[in-house]
Amino acid sequence: MLKLSLSRMEELFSRINGERTLYAPIQIGEQTQFTPWVPDAAVQMNRLSTVKSPKDYFFPHIEDIAAFRVQGKEIEILDVRTEAAPFAVFGVRACDAESLNLLDRIFLDDPIDTFYESKRKSGLIITTACFEPEETCFCGVFGIDALSPGGDIATWIVDDTLYWNALTEKGEALTEAVKDLFEETDDMAVKAAQEKAQTVFDKLPFRDLNLDGLTGEVLMKKFNSPEWANLNPSCLSCGTCTFICPTCHCYDIQDFDTGKGIQRFKCWDSCMCSDFTLMAHGNPRTSQLERFRQRYMHKLIYFPDNNDGAYACVGCGRCVQKCPISMNIVKVIKALGVENDV
Amino acid sequence: MCNCEILIPKLGIITDIRDETPDVKTFSVTAPDGGVVFPHMPGQCAMLSIPGVGEAMFSITSSPTNTAFMEYSIKKAGVLTDWLHRAETGQQITVRGPYGNAFPVEGDLKGKDLLFIAGGIGLAPLRSVINYVRANRKNYGKVDIVYGARSADDLVFRKEIESEWDGIDDVNVHLTIDRAQAGWSGNVGFVPAFVKDLGFTKGRTTLVCGPPIMIKFVLAALDEIGFDETKIYTTMELRMKCGIGKCGRCNIGSKYVCKDGPVFRCDELAALPDEY
Ligand SMILES: Cc1cc2nc3c(=O)[nH]c(=O)nc-3n(C[C@H](O)[C@H](O)[C@H](O)COP(=O)(O)OP(=O)(O)OC[C@H]3O[C@@H](n4cnc5c(N)ncnc54)[C@H](O)[C@@H]3O)c2cc1C
Ligand code: SF4
Ligand code: SF4
Ligand code: FES
Numbered sequence: 001m002l003k004l005s006l007s008r009m010e011e012l013f014s015r016i017n018g019e020r021t022l023y024a025p026i027q028i029g030e031q032t033q034f035t036p037w038v039p040d041a042a043v044q045m046n047r048l049s050t051v052k053s054p055k056d057y058f059f060p061h062i063e064d065i066a067a068f069r070v071q072g073k074e075i076e077i078l079d080v081r082t083e084a085a086p087f088a089v090f091g092v093r094a095c096d097a098e099s100l101n102l103l104d105r106i107f108l109d110d111p112i113d114t115f116y117e118s119k120r121k122s123g124l125i126i127t128t129a130c131f132e133p134e135e136t137c138f139c140g141v142f143g144i145d146a147l148s149p150g151g152d153i154a155t156w157i158v159d160d161t162l163y164w165n166a167l168t169e170k171g172e173a174l175t176e177a178v179k180d181l182f183e184e185t186d187d188m189a190v191k192a193a194q195e196k197a198q199t200v201f202d203k204l205p206f207r208d209l210n211l212d213g214l215t216g217e218v219l220m221k222k223f224n225s226p227e228w229a230n231l232n233p234s235c236l237s238c239g240t241c242t243f244i245c246p247t248c249h250c251y252d253i254q255d256f257d258t259g260k261g262i263q264r265f266k267c268w269d270s271c272m273c274s275d276f277t278l279m280a281h282g283n284p285r286t287s288q289l290e291r292f293r294q295r296y297m298h299k300l301i302y303f304p305d306n307n308d309g310a311y312a313c314v315g316c317g318r319c320v321q322k323c324p325i326s327m328n329i330v331k332v333i334k335a336l337g338v339e340n341d342v
Numbered sequence: 343m344c345n346c347e348i349l350i351p352k353l354g355i356i357t358d359i360r361d362e363t364p365d366v367k368t369f370s371v372t373a374p375d376g377g378v379v380f381p382h383m384p385g386q387c388a389m390l391s392i393p394g395v396g397e398a399m400f401s402i403t404s405s406p407t408n409t410a411f412m413e414y415s416i417k418k419a420g421v422l423t424d425w426l427h428r429a430e431t432g433q434q435i436t437v438r439g440p441y442g443n444a445f446p447v448e449g450d451l452k453g454k455d456l457l458f459i460a461g462g463i464g465l466a467p468l469r470s471v472i473n474y475v476r477a478n479r480k481n482y483g484k485v486d487i488v489y490g491a492r493s494a495d496d497l498v499f500r501k502e503i504e505s506e507w508d509g510i511d512d513v514n515v516h517l518t519i520d521r522a523q524a525g526w527s528g529n530v531g532f533v534p535a536f537v538k539d540l541g542f543t544k545g546r547t548t549l550v551c552g553p554p555i556m557i558k559f560v561l562a563a564l565d566e567i568g569f570d571e572t573k574i575y576t577t578m579e580l581r582m583k584c585g586i587g588k589c590g591r592c593n594i595g596s597k598y599v600c601k602d603g604p605v606f607r608c609d610e611l612a613a614l615p616d617e618y
Binding site for chain 1 (some may be wrong): 351352583594
């Protein structure tokens, strides 16, 4: 393990940024957002929740996939893909780091999404342990240890010191390049801080969420559960929960006429929107109940069904904080997670 | 699986356009230097697009045994399909695929007595299987095709049915239309009732395609006659964007129709939520 005084963070950021583009949780107005680092940026070392996860850097909100020149009956197809330039994201929390492993299961499954793959290869994740979780955090329910986060390099901030530990080859390589800034140390201070913080985690309000009823062959039973009718009536279909969720991966494909040609792009979409599944011969999900059910069935039943039991939620709590009507996955788990609901 | 660069299409040229019905046309498409844009198996689909107009999924209605060109039968339903109906031969389009699974023509269908049941444009995906079976006739048993449409004018592939399929090589076609009309001497009535009237034996392996409502009634009719669910295949149609199980648009329960379908065995379908 390596350590560095927090007073030298600016130096570290500057060195990393010289190596590859650096993104960090930076305060902008009232909010903290992952944005490109610039000298003297207000990097939030202790602020836990960014408005959005760093998902954008791997699966951008909007991304060009191809371009076309159309003339009379002729079409020219232009490949606009570029190799992603190396970058690093600093200050990623354990939940958001795990969300990328879940997105890997979708985008790196055959056939591989080369747009995502290229960014995943050139991106480096530097995580930071959470010693002061928020009330809305429940990553532990999904087996994520916020005190020992994943990624390529894990860091811990204890008192005035940053502790640094490379976890992957990619992480080792960056560490090598900045090593002269650091001092070697043991993990005593980190261990002590972890132990102390564990008692905070043990008291989080959602720590006991019960997923028992959401395992095994329960798809039809949960799909037909009367609980949905109680849960959804007030959902506004605003889509907020899907756009801030680090594991949501639905997208749309659209064309844009630039005046010089056609740009085809993909962009995030939301299963909460009424025309998501609209077709020429009808719509299989006409009511908000059905769309609401789709989002949570996907996260809690369908995704695990296809991915060795892994849930498509990392307990980041964003949907708990941001839903305008206070509906969220915690309430769904409470209603459906118990084993013997009818 | 998909032999194309993900989401980036290939170029195709419309070399022939045939009117099937007032709102369905069949388009022949080749690669720029001739031949098919990519090989496929019966039941698979492709994303066709005119950049700036739209992109949509269509069944490849030609048989893989036709390596000279691909065919798509397209019903006018919205922006892209209207545009294609106004297109002329020589028009270039973009094509990506093939997407989805296929009917098990080299698996469970082999050596079986086959019953095809289609309504309207639903004959398009089955035509690929039918012509594959005809090209490899000795590998399959009896072949019966029950096909219905609103009116005689709405029957697609009518010329091909009459001149190449019916009564040839032990293939029998049974046509029906919803309401009687002048000049029609065939059966009048809906497909599900007609299937029951024809009295097929239970041993048939059955392939059903058509509007969702027709499929539901046909399956109920087959169940009534005592057909075995595990020998009935059908195809599903849901809104699609990516075609590769990633954009999250086309799921029925935990299955993505673009990837795990569009062909489903009825017992598989019965295990999924009724959300299609
Ligand atoms: C697996 C599969 C196989 C298929 N095979 C065939 C085939 O062989 N032949 C065939 O003809 N068709 C086939 N289809 C159907 C075909 O994909 C649709 O008819 C096609 O997408 C219509 O595209 P469009 O651009 O013409 O229509 P669009 O303009 O996209 O509109 C279609 C309909 O959707 C609605 N709509 C779409 N977007 C909006 C919006 N933003 N707001 C409001 N309403 C909207 C409209 O009501 C409209 O009627 C298949 C579909 C699938 C999924
Ligand atoms: S469902 Fe809610 S808590 Fe779970 S990962 Fe998405 S935003 Fe976070
Ligand atoms: S659950 Fe809440 S955030 Fe999600 S669409 Fe409904 S109202 Fe919006
Ligand atoms: S069309 Fe994208 S998941 Fe099926």
